Amino acid sequence: MKVITAQQFLNLWLEFSQKHIESNADWVNQWNNNDGWSKFILGTKTSCSNLSPIGNFFSERIPNLKYRTENSLVDLTMSVRESFQSIPTLFTNHVPGVLETYASHYPVIHDVLFEHENAIYFSWHEVVKLTYAKSYLKVLVTYNSDTLQENIVTKENEMMFNTVQTILEQSSREFAENEQTEFLLLIGRKKENILSWTSGIFDSKGNPKA
Numbered sequence: 001m002k003v004i005t006a007q008q009f010l011n012l013w014l015e016f017s018q019k020h021i022e023s024n025a026d027w028v029n030q031w032n033n034n035d036g037w038s039k040f041i042l043g044t045k046t047s048c049s050n051l052s053p054i055g056n057f058f059s060e061r062i063p064n065l066k067y068r069t070e071n072s073l074v075d076l077t078m079s080v081r082e083s084f085q086s087i088p089t090l091f092t093n094h095v096p097g098v099l100e101t102y103a104s105h106y107p108v109i110h111d112v113l114f115e116h117e118n119a120i121y122f123s124w125h126e127v128v129k130l131t132y133a134k135s136y137l138k139v140l141v142t143y144n145s146d147t148l149q150e151n152i153v154t155k156e157n158e159m160m161f162n163t164v165q166t167i168l169e170q171s172s173r174e175f176a177e178n179e180q181t182e183f184l185l186l187i188g189r190k191k192e193n194i195l196s197w198t199s200g201i202f203d204s205k206g207n208p209k210a
Contacts, residue, residue: 079107168206
């Protein structure tokens with residue numbers, strides 16, 4: 001059963017943007033440094049489960065949520081599920097037994113796969129990566145290029161919406177995604193030191209959802 005819908009994630013993301021990003025007097029300086037901005041959102045580049053600003057923000061608001069950054073294929077995973085249990089193994093002298101993973105973050109399914117890409121023209125790579133793994137919700141955050149005219153911003157946003165639709169449709173046609181899966185696209189823009197967001201929600205086949 002889906003626990004975190006795309007709309008719920010979007011609402012929490014907008015709260016995170018307001019309380020963690022925009023309320024920080026240094027956010028504009030962070031914005032101007034790609035590595036600094038990614039760290040500002042995700043935290044350390046090494047795998048962890050307690051040092052990510054976005055991970056901690058969500059885990060404080062969703063009961064039983066655990067997360068891990070740099071989790072193999074994607075930038076961050078989130079899940080409220082139990083870990084895999086009773087994995088068959090052989091102990092000392094090849095004695096049969098079972099391995100328990102309660103203390104580790106090996107959930108039976110991810111609730112959220114999260115990708116963060118500063119460069120909008122490379123973000124299609126992240127959409128592709130998100131098609132390779134299963135999760136109830138897949139999220140991509142990217143950003144408009146700076147100092148653009150309004151009509152070009154509109155074109156970039158249209159490009160990204162079409163990119164998500166095209167990749168999800170092609171992937172689903174080849175090997176169907178679970179119909180419960182949603183995809184959330186978030187596009188950030190800085191204009192006159194104000195951060196705004198454009199969002200789109202898509203179903204498992206890439207169709208926009210109302």
